[in-house]
Amino acid sequence: IGRTFYHFTEVKSTQEKIHTMAKEGYPNGTVALADEQTAGKGRMKRDWNSLKGKGIWMSLLLRPSIPPQKAPQLTLVAATSIVNVLQASGIEATVKWPNDLMIGDRKVCGILTEMRAEQDSIDYLALGIGLNVNQSLEDMPVELERKATSLYMETGEERVISEIVTELLNRLEYELNRYFELGFSPFQEEWGKIGYKVGQWVSVSTWGEPWRAKIDRMEADGALMVLDSSGREHQLYSAEILWN
Numbered sequence: 675i676g677r678t679f680y681h682f683t684e685v686k687s688t689q690e691k692i693h694t695m696a697k698e699g700y701p702n703g704t705v706a707l708a709d710e711q712t713a714g715k716g717r718m719k720r721d722w723n724s725l726k727g728k729g730i731w732m733s734l735l736l737r738p739s740i741p742p743q744k745a746p747q748l749t750l751v752a753a754t755s756i757v758n759v760l761q762a763s764g765i766e767a768t769v770k771w772p773n774d775l776m777i778g779d780r781k782v783c784g785i786l787t788e789m790r791a792e793q794d795s796i797d798y799l800a801l802g803i804g805l806n807v808n809q810s811l812e813d814m815p816v817e818l819e820r821k822a823t824s825l826y827m828e829t830g831e832e833r834v835i836s837e838i839v840t841e842l843l844n845r846l847e848y849e850l851n852r853y854f855e856l857g858f859s860p861f862q863e864e865w866g867k868i869g870y871k872v873g874q875w876v877s878v879s880t881w882g883e884p885w886r887a888k889i890d891r892m893e894a895d896g897a898l899m900v901l902d903s904s905g906r907e908h909q910l911y912s913a914e915i916l917w918n
């Protein structure tokens with residue numbers, strides 16, 4: 675990971691860069707990092723705030739030999755890598771299913787995985803990571819003030835972006851190798867410890883009215899198993915856990 679490494683001062687979106695580079699034939703493990711994104715993309719067509727020098731705005735090009743339906747597992751492998759890097763600096767983060775990293779009840783990092791695939795093989799994945807590092811409260815848009823955080827807001831210390839990038843690329847390589855060797859089950863199991871609100875009641879939205887659910891465990895395929903108020907199990911493949 676990162677042997678082919680591009681550092682941009684300003685781009686629209688590192689995801690867009692990776693899509694272009696993938697089509698041009700760049701290899702597995704290519705990384706695009708930007709100081710600033712002018713059109714950072716979040717999940718579900720949301721924007722992603724990517725102020726200059728305030729965070730890690732980075733996308734990876736992956737060409738894994740796994741079936742397309744396993745692609746979401748790689749998002750969790752990436753999330754686990756980031757949790758471990760933060761933990762090494764004494765910061766406890768959790769993984770809010772499917773792909774947000776939280777410190778307490780605030781989001782510190784989002785992951786966006788986009789795939790191009792044939793029926794039964796992946797052409798490539800663009801795995802984008804947006805980690806808030808040096809923002810102060812004043813840097814946060816008003817609507818995110820209570821929902822988002824940064825490493826600086828949590829610790830009062832500014833961090834050198836490139837140092838975290840190096841740690842993160844090393845850790846991503848390590849965890850991806852572990853995944854390709856051992857499969858998903860170690861990550862599934864570890865999620866029980868690093869998952870956000872495991873064993874607790876939350877509101878979930880499955881695109882209709884939000885409902886109450888107790889987060890139980892992660893399934894072998896990356897689905898989230900929850901219990902409803904009558905104790906019935908539901909397997910969620912696509913849902914949003916709401917702030918509450």
Ligand code: BTN
Pocket residue numbers: 686687688689690711713714715716717718720722724730731732733773774783784785786802803804805
């Ligand atoms: C989300 O939580 O909605 C996912 C956010 C992903 C943001 C990152 S920043 C680097 C990469 N380039 C983008 O345009 N988006 C991702």
